[in-house]
Amino acid sequence: MLSLYDGALNVPKILKEWYEEEAQSNYGAYLPFVGTVRSEDGIEGLSFDIYEPILESWFEAWQQKAKAKGAIIKMAHSRGDVLLHESSYIAAVFSPKRRVALEFIDAFVEDFKASAPIWKYDLKDGKRIYAKDRSTAIEGSGILGAKQ
Amino acid sequence: MLSLYDGALNVPKILKEWYEEEAQSNYGAYLPFVGTVRSEDGIEGLSFDIYEPILESWFEAWQQKAKAKGAIIKMAHSRGDVLLHESSYIAAVFSPKRRVALEFIDAFVEDFKASAPIWKYDLKDGKRIYAKDRSTAIEGSGILGAKQ
């Protein structure tokens, strides 16, 4: 399940809903990762653009990988502005056993950072500035720039 | 913070309290691991004995390791009986950055399984049966059994 919200996430509510949705599913491990906006470099917050069609297919491919291990994943992300100490991201794994959950959340979050079509901007001095230095080119990038 | 409860944990409440406690601490990552009792082998639930003095010193040693990485850990565990699909364990890491949280939760949960002085029993046919086959001897065990 992939849920996108305008603005900050209501973390306690989402963690509770996901826990209750799977209460009878017989998973032994529930491992949510919550990402929160840190105060650094004088920013007032972050802002996000999302390209949903590719985010959905990326997520669906990971859901299939999870399924192959008897696990499921859920993810929530913010669109638009998220202020300091608010949260913009939750990814969770449910699995029968702990090792799958511990390994899966790590691989999922890292690939999310490297591949999910989401763009981050710093909110600073009333401006929205692309976080270029913290961004990662998606694998296979640059093909249109190669000299013919 | 180490919290012990009689019976099952109220997971949504604990996850919410921990999140709110650290809402202004400027951690970028919150990563709780939740352990839930699975239905298997015909058990009706699990039951736990805890030896608190050593659990507390074990936990405090991990808290110091977390602190050295700018992180903190929180843990909750049940005493006594926990029924099917109820939860008995939550361990959470808060850290500035994601890599520390992802690596720490794995190491912490694995050492918890290997070292924390907690004994598990299956509740089955009205009896409380030590889960011997799933238990791990603490490192350094056996010194009193060695022939002189």
Add this chain to the structure above:
Amino acid sequence: MIRVEFLGPIQKDALEVEISNLNELAAILQEDKELAEWLQNSAVAVNDTIVTSLDVALQDGDKISLLPPVCGG
């Protein structure tokens, strides 16, 4: 007609172009100096599937998206 969309921080309106493959698109976009850096670091999707080679035939109505470096979370 092929529609070309520039996502996220690439501040450029969508284009409609008459091309039959991605090599032709590369030639067109490389004429725009403001796109030079984005072409080097962006991924390319055809109909919302990322492609890693220019050897892709295009059909009328296809949509191409340029995805610059990402940073979710």
Add this chain to the structure above:
Amino acid sequence: MIRVEFLGPIQKDALEVEISNLNELAAILQEDKELAEWLQNSAVAVNDTIVTSLDVALQDGDKISLLPPVCGG
């Protein structure tokens, strides 16, 4: 007097013994056949600190705990 406690699933009441080191305790406990397996797989704590060697001097009032294999979570 040294107090010896058996934790978790070891179904045995605490003992009070007059000993001055863990070697003496090992000799006493090895006489109890019901403890044989627990002695092989239990850890030993002196005053709530786990020890990994029998070379530990004991003082009057010390507490020894036997910790059988664990399984939290």
